[in-house]
Amino acid sequence: MARVNRKPLASVVSLKENGFDVLFLSHAHSILMGDFPEALEEICNALKAIQLPITEIIGSGGGETKFTQRLRHALTTQGWGKHVFEIGKTIDGVPRESTSHEVDHVKRYGDVGVLAMEIEWNNKDPFYDRDLENFKRLHAEGAISVGIIITRGATLQEGLHPAVMKFAKERAIDSMEKLTANGVMPTPKQRANIMRRVERGTAPLPFDQAWTDNFVSNKYGQATTHWKKLLHRVERGVGNPCPLLLIGLPASIIVFDDAPVEQQTEDDVQEADISSK
DSSP states (O other): OOOOOOSOOHHHHHHHHTTOEEEEETTHHHHHHHHOHHHHHHHHHHHHTOOEEHHHHHSOOSSSOHHHHHHHHHHHTTTOEEEEEEEEEEETTEEEEEEEEEEEEEEEETTTEEEEEEEESSOBTTHHHHHHHHHHHHHHTTSOSEEEEEEEOHHHHHHHHHHHHHHHHHTTOOSHHHHHHTTOOOOHHHHHHHHHHHHOSSSOOOHHHHHHHHHHHHHSOTTBSBHHHHHHHHHTTTTTTSOEEEEEEOGGGEEOOOOOOOOOOHHHHHHHHHHTO
């Protein structure tokens, strides 16, 4: 029987001290500390090294962000690659049922076991249901020992609005022309919503505030993947009884610089318009 180390690893303590949300569920703490301490070190070291430039929060919405790509690369270089689990059942040698489950980051640790991880930076929140149910099925079949989800933490979700507002003020974005010059092109519907709040007769808003409100609610709204939405799922028992490690990224990873915002493409604008409906 593996000896369980109940003393928290310094790397996990360091994550919490730096504002990361960390939650172990269904004996995941004992399993990871006892059998997979190396995995925890790898994950924590990758997370402690990441930064999120404000320009990437503001920039292109199409596909994966550069931030997500960097995090994925940091994990992939340590052996956390994409994997498709194929589960088949037979009766008297005759195949009867087959299912597959793709997970973005999976790593096998010798004969000890397999860990599965998903990163949900900014998806629609039903993706949590998919991830948690996948982990539950894979754990029930003996394919994985623990499921891990990395997502926007509570302080990051709450800090997005003030961070975007700071960006707008530092760049003196006080008009649609200044916004466009900084690489941000709201959809026609978003433009109308912004200008309606700027030009209304009662309590009009400054342009930077009207844009910030509209931008954050459209791109990082309550219906996207963030800590509170993930907690709602696990509190309802979604994914139970699979052992889970949930990690929320903190506001402290945001950094401000003078870099240009990546110019949005027509596809980005169309995608934003669809998501705002």
